[in-house]
Amino acid sequence: MTSTPEASLRRHTKAGMFMHWFNAACWLFLLCTGLGLIDNPELRPFGPGYPAALRGLFGGGGNLLLAHWLAALLWLAVWAGFIVFYLTRHVIPFLRQVAAIQVRRDLEWMLKKQIQMMLGYRLMAVLVKPLGWDGSLPEQEYYNAGQKLAAQGIIAGALVLVATGLLMLASKYLLGPGWASLVQWSITIHYLAALFTTVLLLVHVYMAAISREERPAFISMFTGKVPADYAKHHHKLWYDQAAGGDA
Amino acid sequence: MAVKLGMVIDAASCIDCKGCQAACKVANQVPDGHWRNWIKRGDEEKAALDRQGLRFQPGNCMQCDKPTCVAACPTGATYKEAKDGVVRIDRELCIGCGQCLAACPYQARYRHPQLRVADKCDFCAERRAAGLQPACVDTCPTKARVFGDLNDPDSPAGRLLRGKASVQVVNQQSNTDPNLYYLGDPGPADWPVQAKMPTPWQFWKSLGGPALEALVGLTGLGVIAMYGRQLILGDHDQPPEHASGHPEGGDHDQHA
Incomplete structure (x- = not known):
């Protein structure tokens, strides 16, 4: 079966696409307001101007904190709803796909993909051909190895952010002084977890929005569909399953 | 020169009547079991041998020039006011994590049990806004506490500071350059602890x-x-x- 250029496969549902963009908006807002909440002479990742400007914009540090909390609670509530309503349709299949690591194949993919990204296809063809590698990557499923690892990292980061964030929220409205040490660790870990997920999201944003090769994947987050050609090349195992089932 | 509010205290005048502590508690609605100010009691054995008698040392948050509490606050909820040098707490922004509590060598801070925020002396910000002196200063019957702009040579505190020899009570490991000055012998001087920054x-x-x-x-x-x-x-x-x-x-x- 050869696919025509117009042939496409459905990759995302409407609910999935909504969650993606809702998530993106929330993370961006929470990252910006969260960084503005850090204001200490010895820290200030962006100097004193950034927290001051943001506090001016929101009408004081207290309001900035409130906006951060309300956005976080909205994000959490929508996620809770999504998880409940789409547990079998989305959440469990997603987690299965994300967890489906095959060590040998995925390690090889990660290694070769890095070399390919660094050298580019043309240079790589010249350099690695003599070593007996034709430049192709191991076939991948619905998610490739990089996507799976990034997803696992972001899920772990999100869980840590939620736990530490709730502890800080509780400190103001619920907890007694006995929790001080845990709350203090929460502050530090919340910041570190936010930076950790930011690292993964930088790679994600590069891959999706900047890299030309992945442009069809970016567009699919609006249309829900990817060209069959793209699926065949990037997610062969998923393509065989999806297209094979349709044909 | 910028205004720098502080106190010049004469420990020899203090009679340990606790008037300042009671006035502060009422003026600032300080909850049960907590205090925004104190009177440290001198060594009675030493006092018995000393013709000067027992010393009492009134004190409160020293609105330090190098505040370790501000250094320990991640959000700037505790900050040093630029216009008068008073160290303030933004109750809306503070989540009561308690990092500043251990960072104060004078243990001048406590966590408010109902509001769940850090609390301490702010030289009675509300009273000052209304043109009044801090409650402890107003109520002191022997005028042991003198309040004012330390940078102004004509303020009551500034005049005392320039006219007489005075000392700060500090922990040598954590010298925060406090703005409470004591005239002559301050009495007990070894009580400030080392500032602790949480792990x-x-x-x-x-x-x-x-x-x-x-x-x-x-x-x-x-x-x-x-x-x-x-x-x-x-x-x-x-x-x-x-x-x-x-x-x-x-x-x-x-x-x-």
């Missing part, structure tokens, strides 16, 4: 923060480098499969 806070500043900030920076640089490479190579660099069937290599140039 997670130290970890953030020394290791965790810099490491992850470097990682974010390196990743950002990597993304910029990849984008630059893409701009230079343009659309030429395509995976071989996109040439579908054709031998890869020279034929890519046809798209140029």
